[in-house]
């Protein structure tokens with residue numbers, strides 16, 4: 001046969017509307033798009049359903065050994081290894097129509113990068129998802145920036161992740177500048193968690209001293225202004241160094257406005273948001289006892305009014321990627337007992353919620369089904385833009401001849417009530433339990449293999465591939481420098 005698989009009779013999302021055609025797949029890649037393809041070894045009948053590019057989740061924490069991070073505690077850092085292994089995360093991703101992820105290689109303070117990268121490479125290779133890495137930098141010593149960063153870049157890692165908050169992850173302005181300079185020299189993107197460390201620490205101490213320690217005070221510890229301030233600072237310093245950045249998980253209009261202003265000035269600054277900032281609220285954390293902890297992530301979920309403003313920033317193109325920030329801790333596991341059990345003050349509860357499988361259905365339902373965005377917008381936000389910004393395009397992120405055959409067969413009319421069982425992850429809850437959605441993935445294809453059909457995931461552990469990234473245009477500096485003085489010359 002000419003083709004290994006044909007996806008027959010779907011409405012194929014091209015990024016410019018849909019076209020009714022067949023997709024011929026050979027050796028894991030899309031080899032033909034045609035009105036009728038017959039000579040194939042196997043057929044997946046699309047029956048008029050949508051065929052979308054497989055989702056690319058460019059921000060998820062999988063099997064990440066984190067030391068202290070994601071907990072507000074000051075003091076001896078707690079170690080959490082996310083329960084979500086690459087195998088369970090792959091199952092969950094395929095269940096939700098996602099086929100590739102970019103996840104995080106940790107750096108622990110006082111250590112270099114390469115030993116942990118070697119460990120993480122072994123973990124990731126056990127999964128079924130295709131994957132790339134962001135390298136977290138928490139300790140930007142000269143040895144790390146001058147010797148190790150060029151080595152990880154040679155291995156195909158093209159993004160450095162920094163935190164402006166969390167003990168012990170956060171960087172000073174001085175260290176942040178050093179990372180920007182290293183990224184510029186090595187042709188990397190810098191992705192930034194923007195919240196003001198000192199401001200959150202101060203408010204947290206005052207709240208706890210006042211006896212306000214229940215989960216809902218997590219939101220009080222970090223109002224939008226701490227996010228807006230850090231977003232402004234992250235952008236200003238990136239402008240100074242002339243280094244492109246992506247602002248992670250924008251939760252509110254005022255932070256998005258900083259990005260809009262920067263882009264208006266021509267800066268290479270991109271903004272990501274997540275389903276939690278379109279559906280969850282601070283009130284969700286105001287539940288009896290410990291239950292509110294299930295919704296704790298950072299930045300904090302805001303309000304219904306803020307959701308509407310974030311949608312507007314998506315429509316304007318200021319926020320151009322929707323990722324999950326999947327970072328699951330079970331209520332019966334680290335969420336509930338990492339530090340001091342179910343009476344723990346919010347400060348000691350790990351931040352993060354699971355969302356790998358829920359991302360596409362929620363964005364499709366709340367966005368496309370409810371008329372807030374178009375199908376083309378959906379494809380851009382969930383696949384094409386993450387692929388382009390991460391340097392994975394055109395191998396990933398679009399349905400075109402030559403691209404990897406990563407597809408989500410999507411029933412736009414199917415009504416589903418989200419439940420933890422449907423998420424197929426290792427975490428013991430979903431913050432989206434009971435949410436009704438219209439639109440659901442009915443099959444997932446990863447490099448030509450049907451890895452999910454009607455909710456049943458079938459894929460061999462160890463079949464996921466590392467996606468090496470080379471130099472790419474989007475992260476090239478603009479060449480605009482204050483006084484024309486280059487304080488960060490290339491190598």
Ligand code: DUC
Pocket residue numbers: 061070193296297298299325327351352353
């Ligand atoms: N925010 C979270 O909620 N979890 C992981 C890291 C982060 O920044």
Ligand code: ZN
Pocket residue numbers: 193248249298
């Ligand atoms: Zn973050």
Ligand code: ZN
Pocket residue numbers: 264
């Ligand atoms: Zn403007």
Ligand code: ZN
Pocket residue numbers: 059061325327
């Ligand atoms: Zn994150």
